[in-house]
Every structure is written in C-alpha cells, then in structure tokens.
Amino acid sequence: MGKRSHEPTEQRPKKKSKSEKPAKASKDKQENGDEKTLSYSDASALSAIPQSEIDSFLTKNVIKISDPSSPDASQFRPILSFDHLPKCDVGLYTQLKSFPAPTPIQSTTWPLLFAGRDVIGIAETGSGKTLGFGLPCLKKLIDSKSSKPSQPKAVIISPTRELAMQIYDQLVKFGQNEKTQVTCIYGGVGKDEQRRALQKAAIVVATPGRLKDLQSDGSIDLGKVNYLVLDEADRMLDKGFEQDIKDIVKPMPVSRRQTVMFTATWPRSVRDLAATFMKTPVTVTIGGDPSADPRANTRIKQVVEVVDGREKEGRLVQLLTKSQRGHQSPEKVLVFCLYKKEAMRIENLIRNKGFAVAGIHGDLNQSERFRNLDAFKKGNATVLIATDVAARGLDIPNVKLVINVTFPLTVEDYVHRIGRTGRAGADGLAITMFTENDKGLSGGLINVLKAAKQDVPEDLLKFGTTVKKKQHDVYGAFYKDVDMDKTATKITFDD
Numbered sequence: 001m002g003k004r005s006h007e008p009t010e011q012r013p014k015k016k017s018k019s020e021k022p023a024k025a026s027k028d029k030q031e032n033g034d035e036k037t038l039s040y041s042d043a044s045a046l047s048a049i050p051q052s053e054i055d056s057f058l059t060k061n062v063i064k065i066s067d068p069s070s071p072d073a074s075q076f077r078p079i080l081s082f083d084h085l086p087k088c089d090v091g092l093y094t095q096l097k098s099f100p101a102p103t104p105i106q107s108t109t110w111p112l113l114f115a116g117r118d119v120i121g122i123a124e125t126g127s128g129k130t131l132g133f134g135l136p137c138l139k140k141l142i143d144s145k146s147s148k149p150s151q152p153k154a155v156i157i158s159p160t161r162e163l164a165m166q167i168y169d170q171l172v173k174f175g176q177n178e179k180t181q182v183t184c185i186y187g188g189v190g191k192d193e194q195r196r197a198l199q200k201a202a203i204v205v206a207t208p209g210r211l212k213d214l215q216s217d218g219s220i221d222l223g224k225v226n227y228l229v230l231d232e233a234d235r236m237l238d239k240g241f242e243q244d245i246k247d248i249v250k251p252m253p254v255s256r257r258q259t260v261m262f263t264a265t266w267p268r269s270v271r272d273l274a275a276t277f278m279k280t281p282v283t284v285t286i287g288g289d290p291s292a293d294p295r296a297n298t299r300i301k302q303v304v305e306v307v308d309g310r311e312k313e314g315r316l317v318q319l320l321t322k323s324q325r326g327h328q329s330p331e332k333v334l335v336f337c338l339y340k341k342e343a344m345r346i347e348n349l350i351r352n353k354g355f356a357v358a359g360i361h362g363d364l365n366q367s368e369r370f371r372n373l374d375a376f377k378k379g380n381a382t383v384l385i386a387t388d389v390a391a392r393g394l395d396i397p398n399v400k401l402v403i404n405v406t407f408p409l410t411v412e413d414y415v416h417r418i419g420r421t422g423r424a425g426a427d428g429l430a431i432t433m434f435t436e437n438d439k440g441l442s443g444g445l446i447n448v449l450k451a452a453k454q455d456v457p458e459d460l461l462k463f464g465t466t467v468k469k470k471q472h473d474v475y476g477a478f479y480k481d482v483d484m485d486k487t488a489t490k491i492t493f494d495d
C-alpha cells in the first residue's frame, strides 16, 4: 500500500475577494528538463460572476472539493457555462452546443484539469464524466501540438473493449480536427492494424491487456505520455487489473504525467493504491460524501423483489411481456446475468418467447459483441441480455428499464448496472430479483436504496442490514465460466 497519506482535509471553496487575481498557473517540471507551464485562468465572464452564485452552484449540486495542497479550493472556480472555457482556436467546442451547460462534474474538474492538476472525479452514472476528462485531454493535445506526434501523449484506459470504443468515438466527435491522432486498441481482434494506427497516434484509448501486449513487443512507447486517465478507476485498480496498470505506467513516471481517475463508485479498498499513482490529487465528489456507501443515480427508481431462484425466469418473461408487447415501439430493456452460461440460457429462452433479443458476454467473439450492442443501440433488438461486461460506462440511448436477473458480486457493480438507465438527466427504472443466495449483500444494497431514498422491502430487511467486508478480491468480475449453481472456478477479463 502507498505510504503517502491520502486523507486530505475536506474544504468547501472559500469566498474570494474582488481584488483577488483570478490568474493561476501550475508548473510541471518534466524529468527531461522541460519546464512546462500549464497556464489556466478564469475567463473574464467567469470572474465576473458573484461569489454567491458560485456558492449556490456548489451547494445545490452537493459538490465537495478536497485539495491537500491548498487550503483555498476557491482558486478554481467552476466553469458554469461553455462560454467560460479557455480559448481554443480549432473547433473543439463546436459539438458542445447540443448541451445546455456543463454538468457539475465537468464544471468542477475542467479548471483543475486545464491547470494540470491530478484529479479524482466521483460523480453518478450518466453524468458526463467522459467529456470531463476527454475535453481537457483534447485541449492539451491541441495546445501542445508543434509537430506531428511520433509517440502518444495521452493514454486513456478502460476496462472493456466496448467502453474503449465509446470513449474513442466521443473523442473523435469532439476533436474532429484531431481525428487521425486518436486511436483505440483492444483485444479480441488483430494487432497489425492497431500497430499501424499507433504510428500516428497522439491519444490512445485502450483496454489494459492489449496495451500491455503492444508495449511489451515494442509496438508502442509510452515514454512521452503526460496525460493518463483511468476511467472506471476503481475497476482498473482492483486485483484483476492492478498489475497490468502498474506495468503500463512504468515508462511514464508520476512526476512527469498528469493522472486522472473518474468513476461513479470509490470504495475505500482502492484509495491507498490510487494515491500511489498520483501527485497530490484534488478529489472532486458530486452528490455526496466519498466515504459513504456507493451512491446510485437518484433519478433511477429502484425496485427490489425478493424471489425464489426458481421464479426468476417466469418473472422475467412477465416483465418483458409488459414492456414489449402492445407497444408500438417497445421499450429498450437491459437484462443482467452474472454468468455467461446463464446469459446464454436466458437469451435462448427470451428468443423462443418471440422477443427481439441480442446478447453480450465474453463467450462471443468481438465482432458479435459489437454487432449485438449496435443492434440494441439502434433498436433492432429491444432486449439485451448481458453479463457485467456491459455494466460499466456504456451509454446506450433510451434504456428505460434494467432488470437484474442475478445480483452482481458487489453493490458497486449493482450501482453501475442500474446506471445504464437514467442517463444525462433522464429518469429510469431498475428491477432487481434478489434471492437468499445473495443475502450477504443485503446490507450493502439496503444502504444504496436508503441513500437514494428508495423503498426497502420488508423481505430484504429480513436478510440483515450488516454490511459485510468486500467478499471478492476481483471486485466487479465480468464473467464466471461456470454454471449458476456451481462454485466459480475461473474469472476472466477483457484484454
């Protein structure tokens, strides 16, 4: 565990006197001797906003900023409007016009990231974290561009291939002029094309296994990387990925890079480890205390049904019938299973009942995974049966309902799973079947329900309210290669 203390004092931003200068800059002394000044100062329109307005924004959105290096977190005023963004000559901000304003996590982390600080950003699912780290990444690339890149300057690591592709798509969409310089690499497909693309890549979005592979065989040199993002950071730091991440970051020492971690859940178990990857990070939390239980997005209505395991399939068919039949356009429903074989069995059952269904899990090849996800995105299939490979980060338009047929291994995964609905300000519904087998997680689930002001069924309370210590080292496991009623023997991850 890291020696560095990661217990910063929590501060609410203080009031700023009118005479105070808004300009700020942070210096990044690079090991190769270059001293790079990352200058950032508030736009004049932002400086002109009365402090009371800033304070009410921070209070309304329950924003906490913890900066161990400065008692005065107010030196970074949140960017309340896109007009407050630092000047950028190319059309980086053009696509933002489709949004009314930055989301709270964007408002609060952008100034810190533009100023070169290491940041941990914790905010609910579907709250725009991708652009939170993505826009400063593109801006940094644009600002630093003196010649064509020969080596990547930024690396964004994501736990799944589909999420990596989604982040890549967003970066390409927003950084249109930088298109050729963003590359996505992930496992399950050939390496040659990826090697070619890497030759002109300034930003690399990757899953850890393939990145490590290409690094080990000399296809990619990460020695010039100065912006590192771990998306779904708690997932990236758990036992399944920890060593890969350590290996990947070796050529880019912490002193020389800006390190950024974003997630919706931030369990204590990963915090000390996270600190070893960062230099005096500022922790930004939207909507609550990071030391509390994982927080679900409060616009999602959560229903928990305590059932007998044998009732699950019948109940699933009932729920799908209600959401799919008799509607001109059936609702999109995402159904989560824990096991690959379970997912396959449920998919067949649902298909035989005549529903428009697709599946996504680790036993499919990569083109099937992409194709099935795409069919669901486009609405050609309105039911997607998934394992936890689809639990994190995926931004699928208009998912109205998430059904958990089998409870995940951790309550954090539950929060991410249900977060596939209720995105970008929309409402959503999550229905979870909970059986006696899951009772070890009842305490954690009850706390998640209570924190989001949801009903807690009596039947669930019967299983107990104690929160057990995390049971799985491989927190957020994706798949188990076993049948439902056998003990897990092998857990595999994306590469």
Ligand SMILES: Nc1ncnc2c1ncn2[C@@H]1O[C@H](COP(=O)(O)OP(=O)(O)OP(=O)(O)O)[C@@H](O)[C@H]1O
Pocket: 099, 100, 101, 102, 103, 106, 123, 124, 125, 126, 127, 128, 129, 130, 131, 263, 264, 392, 393, 394, 395, 419, 423, 424
């Ligand atoms: N400022 C904004 N205003 C409105 N919508 C936005 C804004 N920024 C991003 N979005 C949209 O919000 C949706 C969710 O964003 P994103 O996928 O980045 O969420 P997230 O916080 O990373 O979620 P998760 O925790 O599930 O990974 C996307 O469709 C994105 O285009």
